[in-house]
Amino acid sequence: MKAIIAVNAYITNPSQINQAERIAEELRELKVEVQILRNFNLARIENGNVVVPECDFVVYLDKDKVSARLLDRGGKRLFNSAEAMEVCDDKMLTHIRLAGTGIPMPDCMYAPLCYNKSALPDRIYLGDVMRTLGFPLVAKACYGSLGAGVELIEDEEALVAYEKNNMLLPHFYQQYVDCGRGEDIRVILVGGKYVCAMKRINDNDFRSNIELGGRGERFEADGNLIAMCEKVAAELGLDYCGMDILTDKRGKRYVCEVNSNAFFAAAERVCGVNIARAFAVHVVESMNK
Numbered sequence: 001m002k003a004i005i006a007v008n009a010y011i012t013n014p015s016q017i018n019q020a021e022r023i024a025e026e027l028r029e030l031k032v033e034v035q036i037l038r039n040f041n042l043a044r045i046e047n048g049n050v051v052v053p054e055c056d057f058v059v060y061l062d063k064d065k066v067s068a069r070l071l072d073r074g075g076k077r078l079f080n081s082a083e084a085m086e087v088c089d090d091k092m093l094t095h096i097r098l099a100g101t102g103i104p105m106p107d108c109m110y111a112p113l114c115y116n117k118s119a120l121p122d123r124i125y126l127g128d129v130m131r132t133l134g135f136p137l138v139a140k141a142c143y144g145s146l147g148a149g150v151e152l153i154e155d156e157e158a159l160v161a162y163e164k165n166n167m168l169l170p171h172f173y174q175q176y177v178d179c180g181r182g183e184d185i186r187v188i189l190v191g192g193k194y195v196c197a198m199k200r201i202n203d204n205d206f207r208s209n210i211e212l213g214g215r216g217e218r219f220e221a222d223g224n225l226i227a228m229c230e231k232v233a234a235e236l237g238l239d240y241c242g243m244d245i246l247t248d249k250r251g252k253r254y255v256c257e258v259n260s261n262a263f264f265a266a267a268e269r270v271c272g273v274n275i276a277r278a279f280a281v282h283v284v285e286s287m288n289k
Helices: 016-030 065-073 082-088 093-099 122-131 156-166 223-236 267-273 275-288
Strands: 002-007 033-038 044-046 047-052 057-060 077-079 106-108 138-143 151-153 171-175 183-191 194-201 215-218 240-247 253-259
Touching: 002 016, 016 033, 016 267, 016 275, 047 275, 057 065, 057 223, 057 275, 065 077, 065 082, 077 275, 082 093, 082 223, 093 223, 093 253, 106 122, 106 138, 122 138, 122 156, 122 171, 138 156, 138 240, 183 223, 183 275, 194 223, 194 267, 215 223, 215 267, 267 275
Parallel strands: 002 033, 002 057, 057 077
Antiparallel strands: 044 047, 106 171, 138 151, 138 171, 183 194, 183 240, 194 215, 240 253
């Protein structure tokens, strides 16, 4: 088989590059010919048809939904699918897709899109946010990785300022789950099945991300946590993902975010699991069915 690992066109992050190289290494061990390609013109429309590169499948490590949709339209099998990647990339869409499934999530309120640069924050809407979510609350850009676009809002003044600065960008507000400052559980799943988990701890930030100074510790997931995460993966149709799970002081767990191309280097290191191998095996087995 021949495969393409698609990475962002302007990739510079060493963790992203390492992710692609690790998966390529494991695929080659399984006798797959692999190219790692930056996402420049991987697919296009010519004479009314989608033109795609020659390969059997694409491991899609980018978050460019247009390219993913083009590759899908051109008949290429993507891991993850264009649909799954798109839903996970937009954090609010993730919550919408999981709503009504019985998956516990923090309460959230979407922010209406604004197209008027001179508009001011609507105080009635922000009043609803304050009454519904209370303080502190979390403000999130719908799109963003590595903790970017996520802020802890402590009071009304900060809320008004955030809304004023982000009115033209897709964002939403989320209930703050008090689980110890800068702590969560990152759960890795491949083929819809649990692989490993680690607790992430950041002593200097309420965001637990490793790239923001957090550290990881191996975490032994119980059956309830595994079942919840596997249900989420099934609902979203994911081949691979990392889920961020919050645990409040009463022990209740919430699905906070789902990342369709979560970095796995730290999890491999602290859990002693070859995640890249598991992903490669899942891909090859899926293609051979």
